[in-house]
Amino acid sequence: MTDRKRLRVQELSVGFRIPGALVQAVSxxxxxxxxxxxxxxxxxxxxxxxxLAHALLGxxxxxxxxxxxxxxxxxxxxxxLVGASQAVLAERVRGRAIGLIPQSPATHLTPVRTARAQxxxxxxxxxxxxxxxxxxxxxxxxxxxxxxxxxxxxxxxxQRVANAIALAGDPWLVLADEPTSGLDxxxxxxxxxxxxxxxxxxxxxxxxxxxxxxxxxVADDLAVMYASRxxxxxxxxxxxxxxxxxxxxxxxxxQPDRAFVPIPGLPPxxxxxxxxCAFRSRCGHxxxxxxxxxxxxxxxxxxxxxxDRHA
Ligand SMILES: Nc1ncnc2c1ncn2[C@@H]1O[C@H](COP(=O)(O)OP(=O)(O)O)[C@@H](O)[C@H]1O
Ligand SMILES: [Mg+2]
Numbered sequence: 688m689t690d691r692k693r694l695r696v697q698e699l700s701v702g703f704r705i706p707g708a709l710v711q712a713v714s715x716x717x718x719x720x721x722x723x724x725x726x727x728x729x730x731x732x733x734x735x736x737x738x739l740a741h742a743l744l745g746x747x748x749x750x751x752x753x754x755x756x757x758x759x760x761x762x763x764x765x766x767x768l769v770g771a772s773q774a775v776l777a778e779r780v781r782g783r784a785i786g787l788i789p790q791s792p793a794t795h796l797t798p799v800r801t802a803r804a805q806x807x808x809x810x811x812x813x814x815x816x817x818x819x820x821x822x823x824x825x826x827x828x829x830x831x832x833x834x835x836x837x838x839x840x841x842x843x844x845x846q847r848v849a850n851a852i853a854l855a856g857d858p859w860l861v862l863a864d865e866p867t868s869g870l871d872x873x874x875x876x877x878x879x880x881x882x883x884x885x886x887x888x889x890x891x892x893x894x895x896x897x898x899x900x901x902x903x904x905v906a907d908d909l910a911v912m913y914a915s916r917x918x919x920x921x922x923x924x925x926x927x928x929x930x931x932x933x934x935x936x937x938x939x940x941x942q943p944d945r946a947f948v949p950i951p952g953l954p955p956x957x958x959x960x961x962x963x964c965a966f967r968s969r970c971g972h973x974x975x976x977x978x979x980x981x982x983x984x985x986x987x988x989x990x991x992x993x994x995d996r997h998a
Contacts, residue, residue, distance in 0.1 A: 699755035727902035730912035786858035792849030803833035813856030914965040
């Protein structure tokens with residue numbers, strides 16, 4: 688895994704046409720993921736995180752319109768994921784360059800086939816050198832556990848099967864979409880430790896989560912998303928230690944181990960995003976400048992970035 692590998696996402700936008708409206712799910716997202724690093728994408732439910740991940744893998748439904756670019760550089764000719772055909776994505780990207788650990792492994796697995804059958808299928812399709820048993824052992828499953836059907840697996844085991852399937856093709860980039868939803872703390876810790884190991888062996892990880900605490904423990908970098916848009920990006924310790932966007936600051940303050948004060952109000956509907964800053968009505972720092980869209984500048988998209996407060 689060399690440093691020449693990277694994913695470079697530029698102004699990626701996704702809209703969904705629904706009867707009488709357009710859902711603006713992702714707006715001009717720009718970020719990079721590199722081997723050996725974990726980027727956590729955080730934000731409240733419904734802000735566009737999963738749609739962004741699915742756009743990178745060409746897994747969006749027909750009513751989606753995608754614009755922008757996502758360059759997958761991995762030695763040789765880079766692949767631009769937004770414009771790539773389904774054939775290219777299937778043959779060169781999904782499972783091989785990018786592995787997806789899905790949001791709820793238990794429901795993602797086919798109910799009528801054993802874990803082993805599903806893992807073997809991935810091994811076969813991806814031409815993996817490792818066997819199903821190798822992969823199972825590597826991700827903490829005992830051989831007999833592979834002979835279970837999905838409903839016979841605990842949450843933690845289903846998670847490990849999903850990891851083994853996602854990694855069967857030895858992808859250098861792993862997308863983990865809320866990999867810990869429904870797991871209790873010890874299993875969350877374990878799943879996070881696995882993601883960190885994947886980074887430490889030279890893979891890149893894009894971790895999607897609404898769990899700031901988990902992000903803080905495992906990620907190197909943080910991207911904060913609000914109402915379809917990235918509002919703050921930077922090293923995780925800086926972003927959470929000295930948040931500059933009022934939304935990030937609100938998210939941090941809402942944590943149980945902090946002030947535990949929720950941000951007042953609700954995010955706007957993605958069918959009716961305001962022209963300027965989408966956070967301004969909840970912010971407390973709003974001025975007339977906020978009616979214009981704040982550009983992303985030095986890692987923060989806010990006309991009143993909170994620098995002064997921390998000076
Ligand atoms: N196929 C679709 N058609 C219309 N809207 C969709 C579709 N898929 C997702 N959305 C909307 O896109 C927005 C972002 O969803 P999602 O990325 O799943 O949020 P999250 O940040 O919780 O992962 C939500 O408002 C969701 O309702
Ligand atoms: Mg999601």
